[in-house]
Amino acid sequence: MSTPLLEARGLVKSFGANHVLRGIDVQVPAGSVTCLIGPSGSGKTTVLRSLNGLETPEAGTVRIGDVELDWAARPDARAVSRLRGQSGMVFQAHNLFPHLTVLDNVISGPVFAQGRPSAQAQEEARALLTRVGLADKADAYPVQLSGGQQQRVGIARALATKPQVVLFDEPTSALDPELVGEVLRVMQSLAADGWTMVVVTHELRFARQVADQVLFLDGGVVVEHGPPSEVLVEPREARTRQFLQRLLDPL
Amino acid sequence: MSAIDWDLVRSSLWPLGRELLRGTLPLTAVSFTLGLALAVLVALMRLSGNRLISAPARAYVSVIRGTPLLLQLFIIFFGLPSLGVTIDPWPSAIIGLSLNVGAYASEAVRGAILAVPRGQWEAAMTVGMGRVTTLRRVVLPQAARIAVPSLSNTLISLVKDTSLVAVVTVTELLRQAQIIAGQTFEYFTLYGVAAVYYWVVSLVLSFGQTRLETRLSRHVAA
Ligand SMILES: Nc1ncnc2c1ncn2[C@@H]1O[C@H](COP(=O)(O)OP(=O)(O)O)[C@@H](O)[C@H]1O
Numbered sequence: 194m195s196t197p198l199l200e201a202r203g204l205v206k207s208f209g210a211n212h213v214l215r216g217i218d219v220q221v222p223a224g225s226v227t228c229l230i231g232p233s234g235s236g237k238t239t240v241l242r243s244l245n246g247l248e249t250p251e252a253g254t255v256r257i258g259d260v261e262l263d264w265a266a267r268p269d270a271r272a273v274s275r276l277r278g279q280s281g282m283v284f285q286a287h288n289l290f291p292h293l294t295v296l297d298n299v300i301s302g303p304v305f306a307q308g309r310p311s312a313q314a315q316e317e318a319r320a321l322l323t324r325v326g327l328a329d330k331a332d333a334y335p336v337q338l339s340g341g342q343q344q345r346v347g348i349a350r351a352l353a354t355k356p357q358v359v360l361f362d363e364p365t366s367a368l369d370p371e372l373v374g375e376v377l378r379v380m381q382s383l384a385a386d387g388w389t390m391v392v393v394t395h396e397l398r399f400a401r402q403v404a405d406q407v408l409f410l411d412g413g414v415v416v417e418h419g420p421p422s423e424v425l426v427e428p429r430e431a432r433t434r435q436f437l438q439r440l441l442d443p444l
Numbered sequence: 445m446s447a448i449d450w451d452l453v454r455s456s457l458w459p460l461g462r463e464l465l466r467g468t469l470p471l472t473a474v475s476f477t478l479g480l481a482l483a484v485l486v487a488l489m490r491l492s493g494n495r496l497i498s499a500p501a502r503a504y505v506s507v508i509r510g511t512p513l514l515l516q517l518f519i520i521f522f523g524l525p526s527l528g529v530t531i532d533p534w535p536s537a538i539i540g541l542s543l544n545v546g547a548y549a550s551e552a553v554r555g556a557i558l559a560v561p562r563g564q565w566e567a568a569m570t571v572g573m574g575r576v577t578t579l580r581r582v583v584l585p586q587a588a589r590i591a592v593p594s595l596s597n598t599l600i601s602l603v604k605d606t607s608l609v610a611v612v613t614v615t616e617l618l619r620q621a622q623i624i625a626g627q628t629f630e631y632f633t634l635y636g637v638a639a640v641y642y643w644v645v646s647l648v649l650s651f652g653q654t655r656l657e658t659r660l661s662r663h664v665a666a
């Protein structure tokens with residue numbers, strides 16, 4: 194197997210006495226989709242946020258492309274922001290900038306952060322908005338959109354800086370059920386286009402159809418990982434089976 | 445005899461109005477602008493994790509808020525010369541008022557910055573913005589909306605506080621009213637006209653505040 198595009202080794206993180214990550218390894222080949230599943234509080238969000246330095250693990254390394262960070266060496270803010278620049282992030286609560294139009298949200302990274310010419314960034318942003326089915330909403334403000342539309346803008350904003358990897362933290366969990374599909378379909382089409390994605394999700398059907406690998410987290414460790422046909426269909430570990438059972442049959 | 449001398453009201457309208465335009469309003473505008481810039485700086489200093497930066501800001505706010513403005517003006521105009529620092533009346537007035545606005549407004553600005561959700565900082569960082577860009581493009585525009593009601597109060601207080609600078613020999617609306625009243629002995633009439641002027645300015649500012657609040661909350665869910 195060739196070198197993975199993203200590689201995290203031995204991530205360790207505590208909040209006070211709460212040991213949230215106890216040595217997490219993740220390898221993500223270029224152009225693949227990795228789904229993180231696991232019970233609430235198992236550390237999924239913390240793993241994702243350790244990959245872009247929104248959390249500061251106590252130990253472990255993260256490498257995306259040729260940018261590598263050793264958390265144990267207490268990297269400075271510059272090093273962390275260099276790593277962060279390799280990925281884009283889609284949040285559960287979209288976190289769109291409410292005072293900016295949809296178009297300005299999408300160009301905020303390229304123009305405010307990367308200093309690229311506004312005209313060129315706008316052209317690309319309009320293409321991205323078309324890509325997520327929102328070409329006609331460029332001049333709207335986030336508050337005027339539905340939850341599904343807001344999340345699709347969030348996706349366009351994350352793609353606009355041309356990251357190597359896109360991180361999704363439960364992108365459909367805050368949505369009304371009938372709006373989930375429009376967001377998952379966009380993500381599915383991004384996967385088909387070859388974007389490298391790491392997705393925290395409870396959408397098992399999405400994971401089965403789109404993921405190349407699934408990681409099951411519990412208690413701050415990766416309990417089991419492999420292709421969805423194994424982890425989701427014939428899990429080896431009892432904990433995985435229990436979790437899937439509870440997800441399929443909540444009552 | 446009538447308490448109000450209407451002829452004097454008419455004849456004092458312009459002399460008092462002139463000092464409103466020449467004294468009170470420019471003092472307010474300049475002090476508020478400088479004070480606001482100072483407030484943003486002080487708010488950011490107070491939010492710094494570095495105590496060498498946050499401690500002086502905290503001390504400044506504490507001293508200014510803990511002492512009377514009138515006394516601060518005395519110290520600047522009458523006290524500093526004995527240390528060899530002599531400042532003209534107008535600059536003294538502006539320094540005193542700006543320092544005062546800076547301290548009060550910095551608390552409002554700090555609160556407003558803290559009220560911008562964490563997710564906004566994080567989203568800005570994940571699209572590559574640094575701290576300064578995030579502040580300028582994402583946080584301060586949203587903090588401004590949150591701070592408007594409180595800053596409007598500071599502004600309206602400032603209009604009235606400018607009357608205190610009479611003590612450092614700056615002529616403004618109140619001082620002019622005192623001068624004319626001293627000549628005519630029509631205290632009620634002159635101070636009444638001055639009061640109406642201050643009140644009208646406050647009304648106009650309150651009206652502007654409401655309009656600004658409406659405009660700034662356009663894109664915010666209820
Ligand atoms: N900022 C924080 N401060 C303290 N504890 C936190 C913080 N973020 C997460 N945690 C704790 O870490 C654990 C894992 O959280 P998280 O990664 O969000 O789990 P998941 O996304 O799998 O639900 C939880 O017990 C949570 O309470």
Ligand SMILES: [Mg+2]
Binds near residue numbers: 237238239363
């Ligand atoms: Mg989570």
